[in-house]
Amino acid sequence: MKGQVMTDFVLKYSRKPIQRKEPSEKEWWTLRVDGASRSSGSEVGLLLQSPTGEHLEQAIRLGFPASNNEIEYEVIQSGLDLALAVSVSKLRVYSDSQLVVRHVQKEYEAKDERMARYLAKVRDTLQQFFEWTVEKIKRVENGRADALAGIAASLPIKEAILLPIHVQVNPSVTEDSTCNTIEASQTDSQEWMEDIMRYLRTGTLPEEPKQAHKIRVQAARFTLIGGHLYKWSFTGPYLRCLNHSEALYVLAELHGGVCGNHSGGRSLAHRAHSQGYYWPTMKKDASTYVKKCDKCQRHVPIPHAPLETLKPISGP
Incomplete structure (x- = not known):
């Protein structure tokens, strides 16, 4: 009896045409x-x-x-x-x-x-x-x-x-750099985001085993929100990850913008972090930017002490 019921069930629904959902x-x-x-x-x-x-x-x-x-x-x-x-x-x-x-x-x-x-x-x-x-x-x-x-x-x-x-502020596509050193530094600063974002989206890892392991470990501290990469923060909200050009714009606004105070390198990097931004070379880039600031170089206190200890010379 149970076998007959199962046979009737299969025959009934096997004859039913498959309904494909048309795009709405x-x-x-x-x-x-x-x-x-x-x-x-x-x-x-x-x-x-x-x-x-x-x-x-x-x-x-x-x-x-x-x-x-x-x-x-x-x-x-x-x-x-x-x-x-x-x-x-x-x-x-x-x-x-x-x-x-x-x-x-x-x-x-x-x-x-x-x-x-x-x-x-x-x-x-x-x-x-x-x-x-x-x-x-x-x-x-x-x-x-x-x-x-x-x-x-x-x-x-x-x-x-x-x-x-x-x-x-910046176009969607970047110009090819004529200087090899600048082009390499910008590429390196952007690749750290691209590899992590690619892994979070599709699970794709670099072919090199060491680099693949590095990306897999780093990705645990990042997440994607609205197509943008964010870093987990221990004491505050998510930190927005920036590429090279975006980082320079943030440093310029925090250092010499409307609310800028031309602070030092470590203070500038701390301000960028507290404002919710992150990139791997924050301290190095902030220190380099401060050293190249024209106003900071013009108005910095000039030490008048001699480079060497003065040695008295006895007269004849």
């Missing part, structure tokens, strides 16, 4: 971006819309010179970073830049070296989404993103209360 339009987010280079500077605006209709808006002012095509790439990269921060899996990107869209769609070839680096970074970021599309739209259909870029151009940062205007 409700799972797709949309990202509209626009940017332009004006006399007041370079500004970008982006609008991220959820499947249920909520909007995330950002107006960004670029703190570095950039061409129109570079600005279009910067705004797309900023929008992709924002989408990853809110855990978007399916994304449709709309831009009115025909060149950038055709680059991403592999219809045009990026012949310029800098454009090729921008394109490679955008494509690498897109691979982190489960599904994505990039489409060209008319400028009149992208009015809201264009308005956000206009706000960033016309409204002073101090008056941006209702809509915060973000300032991007």
